[in-house]
Amino acid sequence: MSLRTEPAVVVVDPELLRRAVANLLHNALTHGHHPGQPAEVEITVTADGTVTIDDAGPGVPPEQAKSLFERFRSGAGSTGLGLSIAAWVAHAHNGSLTLTTSPRTGARFRTARQG
Template sequence: MRRAVTNLFVNALTHGHTTDRPAEIRLGVTTGGVLAVDDAGPGIPPDLADSLFDRFHSGSGSTGLGPSVAFRVTQAHGGTLTATDSPLGGARFTLRLPTHDR
């Protein structure tokens, strides 16, 4: 899970800003097993929305592996990873893990 969270954070840091502004990133965690990474970048281009978690698919010239690895790690732990628009104006990646009663 450390790799998944790191990849989401680095992705937001790298792509979550416009050329004239530094990156603005918010990380939120709930006790219900939900982590959200928001950025103030340009958002997810509509033509990438369906293939965002595919390996080697990037609209920015990067390797496209960060979101893909995060997605697969999350699935391996029984969770989900989604991408939507962020209230900051860019992208929001929401990672949900199953919780277990103690």
């Protein structure tokens, strides 16, 4: 795992932010690797408070991506709450959580402030 950060000041509930980032990191460590391989995860925090978590796993199938942030929706046998909570925290702080393909070939989850 690697971590790259820039100093950032954001006005958020620190416990909710911790929970959201922990959920995203847990998701990347659990699903962000190919079978038999260790997880390769990179976390980046930029000066504007954007948090990006990239993994080198198999990525997210397109048919799963549309419902991934819905409560109780999981393609991997979990409760399906972690990503929905992370998305809720982002939205509660006037932000967003998006899923795209990572340059590492896996999934990229990015929280960013709107406006």
